[in-house]
Amino acid sequence: MALRRPAPDGNGRRDCDPKKKRKEAEIFQALSSDPVDVAALRRMAISEGGLLVDEIRRRVWPKLLNVNTEDLPPPPGEDLRENNKDYQQVLLDVRRSLRRFPPGMPDEQREGLQEELIDSILQVLQRNPQLHYYQGYHDIVVTFLLVVGERLATALVEKLSTHHLRDFMDPTMDNTKHILNYLMPIIDQVNPELHDFMQRAEVGTIFALSWLITWFGHVLSDFRHVVRLYDFFLACHPLMPIYFAAVIVLHRAEEVLACECDMASVHHLLSQIPQDLPYETLISRAGDLFVQFPPSELAREAAQQQAERTAASTFKDFELASAQQRPDTVLRQRFRDRLRAEERAKSLLVTKPRTNRFVKLAVMGLTVALGAAALAVVKSALEWAPKFELQIFP
Amino acid sequence: MAAAVAEVESSLELSLPGGGVPGFLPPARSRIFKIIVIGDSNVGKTCLTYRFCAGRFPERTEATIGVDFRERAVDIDGERIKIQLWDTAGQERFRKSMVQHYYRNVHAVVFVYDMTNLASFHSLPLWIEECKQHLLANDIPRILVGNKCDLRSAIQVPTDVAQKFADTHSMPLFETSAKNPNDNDHVEAIFMTLAHKLKSHKPLMLSQPPDNTVHLEPAAKPAITCWC
Numbered sequence: 143m144a145l146r147r148p149a150p151d152g153n154g155r156r157d158c159d160p161k162k163k164r165k166e167a168e169i170f171q172a173l174s175s176d177p178v179d180v181a182a183l184r185r186m187a188i189s190e191g192g193l194l195v196d197e198i199r200r201r202v203w204p205k206l207l208n209v210n211t212e213d214l215p216p217p218p219g220e221d222l223r224e225n226n227k228d229y230q231q232v233l234l235d236v237r238r239s240l241r242r243f244p245p246g247m248p249d250e251q252r253e254g255l256q257e258e259l260i261d262s263i264l265q266v267l268q269r270n271p272q273l274h275y276y277q278g279y280h281d282i283v284v285t286f287l288l289v290v291g292e293r294l295a296t297a298l299v300e301k302l303s304t305h306h307l308r309d310f311m312d313p314t315m316d317n318t319k320h321i322l323n324y325l326m327p328i329i330d331q332v333n334p335e336l337h338d339f340m341q342r343a344e345v346g347t348i349f350a351l352s353w354l355i356t357w358f359g360h361v362l363s364d365f366r367h368v369v370r371l372y373d374f375f376l377a378c379h380p381l382m383p384i385y386f387a388a389v390i391v392l393h394r395a396e397e398v399l400a401c402e403c404d405m406a407s408v409h410h411l412l413s414q415i416p417q418d419l420p421y422e423t424l425i426s427r428a429g430d431l432f433v434q435f436p437p438s439e440l441a442r443e444a445a446q447q448q449a450e451r452t453a454a455s456t457f458k459d460f461e462l463a464s465a466q467q468r469p470d471t472v473l474r475q476r477f478r479d480r481l482r483a484e485e486r487a488k489s490l491l492v493t494k495p496r497t498n499r500f501v502k503l504a505v506m507g508l509t510v511a512l513g514a515a516a517l518a519v520v521k522s523a524l525e526w527a528p529k530f531e532l533q534i535f536p
Numbered sequence: 537m538a539a540a541v542a543e544v545e546s547s548l549e550l551s552l553p554g555g556g557v558p559g560f561l562p563p564a565r566s567r568i569f570k571i572i573v574i575g576d577s578n579v580g581k582t583c584l585t586y587r588f589c590a591g592r593f594p595e596r597t598e599a600t601i602g603v604d605f606r607e608r609a610v611d612i613d614g615e616r617i618k619i620q621l622w623d624t625a626g627q628e629r630f631r632k633s634m635v636q637h638y639y640r641n642v643h644a645v646v647f648v649y650d651m652t653n654l655a656s657f658h659s660l661p662l663w664i665e666e667c668k669q670h671l672l673a674n675d676i677p678r679i680l681v682g683n684k685c686d687l688r689s690a691i692q693v694p695t696d697v698a699q700k701f702a703d704t705h706s707m708p709l710f711e712t713s714a715k716n717p718n719d720n721d722h723v724e725a726i727f728m729t730l731a732h733k734l735k736s737h738k739p740l741m742l743s744q745p746p747d748n749t750v751h752l753e754p755a756a757k758p759a760i761t762c763w764c
Contacts, residue, residue: 315633352601
């Protein structure tokens with residue numbers, strides 16, 4: 143169960159694999175070209191094996207995030223831990239995060255890293271008062287700390303927090319909740335039976351919450367898998383983790399369908415993530431889904447999901463007895479069928495003969511290269527959410 | 537972890553036959569009591585639920601993100617009952633927008649504070665108020681648990697103060713420790729007491745069948761019925 147950090151000698155072993163060696167050479171070529179070929183680096187981070195080893199990650203991650211390693215933020219001042227509203231919570235969470243550190247690590251070294259972790263988190267928060275700490279943020283920061291060290295980790299995490307993680311760091315989790323609303327529409331596109339089963343079970347999407355807001359750092363025990371996923375997510379659109387979450391659920395469709403159709407059973411099954419997932423296959427599948435059903439297309443449905451679900455749940459809350467459930471269910475089902483038929487018709491138009499992976503990856507690289515534009519898509523999608531909240535809770 | 541998982545798997549297995557076949561009354565489904573456990577961060581919600589479901593103190597726990605689920609099947613007066621514990625995140629932002637979903641259809645609420653942390657005790661009125669807003673029924677059993685009583689020298693919440701508070705809110709108070717091995721049975725006793733109370737008060741709370749199956753069992757509560 144314990145997590146493993148790639149041993150330093152792992153760098154020696156990769157020489158045996160000609161494919162990896164070739165990839166490594168390509169990465170170094172992209173790094174040394176002037177200007178740095180960031181698009182190529184993105185493709186490398188996404189394609190099989192990702193960035194291979196931590197030594198490469200240390201050089202490529204800053205490029206993916208457009209962080210200048212020559213100009214890092216100054217070390218924190220003495221007063222960092224004083225007057226910080228999040229200090230107590232960060233302290234509690236970091237102290238309990240023993241599992242994130244390599245198992246053989248001497249206590250003293252681990253404790254030193256934990257102190258660095260606290261400082262790194264607090265420094266980002268201090269420099270960006272608009273950001274709010276959430277439990278799970280420490281799982282992300284620790285990954286950067288273990289790979290690139292405190293100074294650079296702080297810079298990378300700061301960039302990440304103001305971009306990819308921005309929505310999770312709002313004063314409330316409403317936007318996070320809304321991003322989770324993308325999960326079911328993606329599943330629906332691929333496996334409507336599974337989607338309907340999960341809706342019937344009313345499992346919700348909270349089982350995927352820790353996956354999303356920690357980029358799976360909280361639930362995967364093998365550190366190599368965590369960093370492989372981070373390569374992928376750093377190179378992609380901020381919504382990619384939710385596509386990856388959907389791919390995991392889809393991968394386990396049979397297990398889910400065999401489960402009792404109630405919230406507890408399905409939630410329990412899904413929240414226990416298998417540790418032996420075929421990561422490379424799932425990564426390329428998530429990439430395919432992203433290209434086929436980009437967030438802009440799912441935005442409307444995700445908003446719909448919100449309306450439908452909120453309406454359904456408030457109905458239920460008022461109606462503890464089950465007597466009136468049935469007509470409601472029927473209506474909801476009909477409504478969904480109609481929506482789905484429309485979606486199908488639309489997707490038939492959109493889904494052209496499947497493009498080959500290389501083009502898809504290039505498209506993805508492009509999407510991300512747009513950066514701010516891609517984020518604008520997310521932000522505009524999020525504008526849907528508050529309206530529905532207002533309708534329900536005036 | 538393994539113990540908890542095995543526990544859950546065995547209980548799920550037993551309840552599977554017959555489940556999901558429309559129009560078919562499943563043979564003797566075990567009843568389910570759904571209990572939500574809430575309270576500030578680091579008061580020991582995960583340890584308490586783990587202790588009850590796995591029978592021991594977990595070696596190391598981490599911050600709970602969102603909601604975790606643990607389950608244990610118990611035998612009460614010859615009846616097999618599944619106790620589902622929903623272990624929630626303590627950080628305020630989670631409870632504000634994430635946890636509501638889990639208040640639905642709960643049969644009991646366990647409020648937890650840390651006896652060595654006065655602030656966690658002072659947060660209780662907030663938790664109680666929030667719980668009131670989410671639960672439409674007032675008669676749902678609620679209990680108050682002070683955790684970490686083994687840390688005697690560090691205790692900040694005196695028993696008499698806690699008892700007074702519990703009385704004001706008409707809840708029974710239990711002081712315990714999920715960790716202290718001498719207190720082995722106490723956590724067990726707390727949840728079992730609650731289960732007994734639920735069993736005697738809610739005779740028809742059956743496990744929820746899927747929405748689209750025919751309901752043969754009586755509704756849980758007399759409600760405004762309208763078969764339109």
